[in-house]
Amino acid sequence: MSDPKKSKITTAARAVFLRYGFKRTNMNDIAEAAGISRAALYLVYKNKEDVFVGVFLQWLDETLVEIASSMASIQMPEEKLERAFEIWTVRPFEMLVASPEAKDLIECSFGFAQASLNLGYKKFEATILPVLASIAERQPKKAQISPERSAHVLASSVRGFKQTATTPTELRQLIKEMLQLTLT
Secondary structure (H helix, E strand, O other), X not given: OOOHHHHHHHHHHHHHHHHHHHHHOOHHHHHHHHOOOHHHHHHHXXXXXXXXXXXXXXXXXXXXXXXHHHHHOOOOHHHHXXXXXXXXXXXXXXXXXXXXXXXXXXXXXXXXXXXXXXXXXXXXXXXXXXXXHHHHOOOOHHHOOOHHHHHHHHHHHHHHHHHXXXXXXXXXXXXXXXXXXXXO
8 A cells, every 4th residue: 555644544444444343333433543533534535345355355455465575485386385385375364253343354255345355355366376376287288277367266166265264273174175176
């Protein structure tokens, strides 16, 4: 996020949303956490929904940078994917287990935020695409689906896994098995 004022607000708002959830948070809470007046907050964001989307997009950018950085230090493509899914899927799931209020921000299920959530998954797919392309080069051409389609299937699958898993350990196992099925 290039605007320092927006970054300060979204960083403060993230803590508020994670503590109280979207519905119980108001613009006064956000302004107070950011150390600015409510009027100053409205000069940057027109409403709570816009702040929420800004917080989600900030988290998304930070997460994707961490995934790319983490994958860069790993040699094996399969391990790169495991790390990417650990950061993208398991960590947020662990936050959900620890704090039910995190659900609002992590699942981003409000109608006004759906475009941002879908953008996030598209960006995640683009992040894992080079790894899948390198794996596809090793596989027989007749038996493979495109790396782009593989990225979409994998990213879409974990959305459902987060709904069905009851523990982080179970979620990790589902991801590991999904990768085994897909990559062999």
